Amino acid sequence: MAELRAVIFDWGGTLTRWHDVDFHAESLALAQAVVNADHHDPSEITTRLHEAGGIVWGRSRDHQQSATIADLFTEAGLDHDPELLQAYYEFWLPHTPTDPEVRPMLEELREMGLKIGVLSNTIWPREWHVGFFERDGVYDLIDGDVYTSEIPWTKPSPKAFRAAMEAVGVDDPAACVYVGDRLYDDVWGAHEAGLRAIHIPLSTIPADQVGHTEGRPDAEVRALRELPDAVRSLG
Incomplete structure (x- = not known):
C-alpha cells in the first residue's frame, strides 16, 4: 500500500456541520x-x-x-x-461556518507532511467557497481546492477525484484518502477512483440524494479531531 501523501475533504457536512435545509x-x-x-x-x-x-x-x-x-x-x-x-x-x-475543529485538525495533518485538498459537489462559484474559508481563517491550510461548478463532473465520477488530486499535486490515487459524509458520493466514489476513504457519519442525507451504492469506508470517525489518528492508522 502506498504511503499517504494527501487528504482530500468534502465540504458540506464534513468541514461544515450538517444543517437541515428548507x-x-x-x-x-x-x-x-x-x-x-x-x-x-x-x-x-x-x-x-x-x-x-x-x-x-x-x-x-x-x-x-x-x-x-x-x-x-x-x-x-x-x-x-x-x-x-x-x-x-x-x-x-x-449553513457555511467551518467546524471549529477544522483548523487544529488541518494543522496536525500538515505537520504529518500531508497535502490538504477539497473537492465539493456544488453549483456555487469558487469565490463563494474560498470566501467562506478565508472568513473562517483556514484557507491558508488548503493546498488545492476543486468545486464541481468549475469542472464537467461531480462525485462520484473518478474524473472529479482526479481533478482534486491534480490540484494538490499527487498523481497516485493510492497515496490519497478522501474524507466525507456520504457513503455513495464520497466513500464509494473515492474507492472507484482508487483512493482510500474515511467516513464521517454525522449527516442526515435526504432520500433523494442517496445514490445506488453504499461504499464501505476504510475508517470512520465521529469528530474531525479524531481524523489525524484515523489517517495514521491507514499508514
Whole structure:
C-alpha cells in the first residue's frame, strides 16, 4: 500500500456541520434574482426553481453531470440577474461556518507532511467557497481546492477525484484518502477512483440524494479531531 501523501475533504457536512435545509425557502430566495418576475405568478416561479433544483442534482447523482447556479435558472426556464443573488447567498450563510475543529485538525495533518485538498459537489462559484474559508481563517491550510461548478463532473465520477488530486499535486490515487459524509458520493466514489476513504457519519442525507451504492469506508470517525489518528492508522 502506498504511503499517504494527501487528504482530500468534502465540504458540506464534513468541514461544515450538517444543517437541515428548507428547500422551499431556498427557492423563495432564488426567486429574487429572476428578471421580469412580475410576468410570472410568484408560486409558479418558486415551484419551477424547486423542480429545477431536483433535476440538476438528480443529474449529479445519476450521471455525475455538474451544473452552476445559471444552469438551475436555465432548467427552470427563467432569466436571472447574477447581481440579484444576494438573498440566495444570505439564505445559505448560516449553513457555511467551518467546524471549529477544522483548523487544529488541518494543522496536525500538515505537520504529518500531508497535502490538504477539497473537492465539493456544488453549483456555487469558487469565490463563494474560498470566501467562506478565508472568513473562517483556514484557507491558508488548503493546498488545492476543486468545486464541481468549475469542472464537467461531480462525485462520484473518478474524473472529479482526479481533478482534486491534480490540484494538490499527487498523481497516485493510492497515496490519497478522501474524507466525507456520504457513503455513495464520497466513500464509494473515492474507492472507484482508487483512493482510500474515511467516513464521517454525522449527516442526515435526504432520500433523494442517496445514490445506488453504499461504499464501505476504510475508517470512520465521529469528530474531525479524531481524523489525524484515523489517517495514521491507514499508514
